Amino acid sequence: MPAIVKRCVARRDARLHATVVGERQLFQRDTGGARLPLRGGSALAWFGGRLALVQDDADAVALVEPRDGRVTTVPVPRTADDPPRFDFEACVRFGSAAGPDTLLLLSSGSRKPPWRLAQLADPLRPRVAVRAADGLYAMLRAAGDFTGGVLNIEGALARGRGLRLFNRGGRGGFNASVDLPRQAFLPQSPGAGVMPGAARVTRYDLGMLDGIALGFTDVAAAPAGGTLFVAAAEDSAGATVDGAVAGSVAGIIRRGHARWIEIRDAAGALHGQKIEGLCLDPADPGRGWAVTDADDAGVPARLCRLEFHGPW
Known part of the structure; x- marks a missing residue:
């Protein structure tokens, strides 16, 4: 390609501040009403008035009330031909005038x-x-200039008439973005699965945190232009292997x-968790x-x- x-x-900028001022554990109910941990949070996006939380190791999308953390799950249907694990790691608004709240997983x-894509549609009657x-x-x-040989899509942004995908770097792979036309993601489209003649790729050297290389985990559009991102320092042996x-x-x-x-955290200590999803407050860009x-x-x-806080 x-x-x-x-x-x-990338460089560390001490003028910037990103602080976790509150957090809550998330739980769901099974069909019998038992309270179970909601696991595998991998991406966030607004869906109606709730946060759609994409899970990489569960056949469901969680719709979370941001005020109280109440969770409603929307099942992801599967067939015998589907992979054992969908491994959804990114989501992006992919709607039209007829259905603006459609999310692409x-x-x-x-x-x-x-490999699979999925669409979450209709906030009033959610379905996947x-x-x-x-x-x-x-x-x-096959796009080695983008992946470095290891594909691991962790973020996506709507951009113009297409999408910008972000690959998470790791052992042998690149932190990178690539711009693709919308047609590449549409079913039964002549452009589906076709890379443009000369794809626009940007590779990022994000640096390290505590001696461990940083890798993209999600992105969001910045209100003043540009792209906000979160990245984790995970000592992993590969894209499918978890690490410290x-x-x-x-x-x-x-x-x-x-x-x-x-x-x-609010006390100034390093927040040691792996953050994998990011979503801004539409009422408060800070x-x-x-x-x-x-x-x-x-x-x-x-x-x-x-x-x-700071010059974001």
């Missing part, structure tokens, strides 16, 4: 085929539809430059939500309230 490749070296692509995306992911896995986490950072990409700062993933089915994800 021919690509136009740019490079960006993207697999990381880090596991073996088959799953479809095959083998052509799209085969194309992405030193902490997470929040950062901003704008006009070809990237800056970040460690995420801390605040947002994040979700953690403990990589343990018995440990509930945490919904964190974030505050941003």
Whole structure:
């Protein structure tokens, strides 16, 4: 795949502040009413008046009331042809004038085929539809200028008439973004699974936190332009292997430059959790939500309230 490749070296900016000012554990109810931990939080996006929480290791999307953490789950249907694990790691608004609140759920692509996309539609009567995306992911896995040989999609942004995907770097892979046309994600489209003639790729050197390389875990559009991101320092042997986490950072990409700062708690200590989802408050651009993933089915994800201060 021919690509136009740019490079960006991120730097720590001590003027920035990203603080967890509150957090709550998230739980769900099973069909019998038992209270179970909500696990595997991997991405956040607004869906109606609730937060859609995408899970990488569960066949459901959680709709979370941000005020009290109340959870409603929407099942992700599966067939015998589907993979054992959908591994949804990113979501992005993918609506139209007829259905503006449709969200597209993207697999990381880090596991073996088959690969799937899903759409969450209708906040009043939420439902998920799953479809095959083998052509799209085969194309992405072959795009070495973007992945560095290891595909692991962790974030997505709507941009113009297409989407910008963010790959999480790791052992052998790149932290990078690539711009794709909307048609690449549409079923039965002539452009589905087809890489444009010269894809726009940006590779990022995010640096390290406590000696461990940082990797993208989610992105969100910044109100003043640019891209907000969260990245985790996880000592992992590969895209499908969990490891020890030193902490997470929040950062901003704008006009070809990237800056970040460690995420801390209200007392000033490093917030040591792996933050995998990010969503801004539409009523207050200085605040947002994040979700953690403990990589343990018995440990509930945490919904964190974030505050941003400084020259974001």
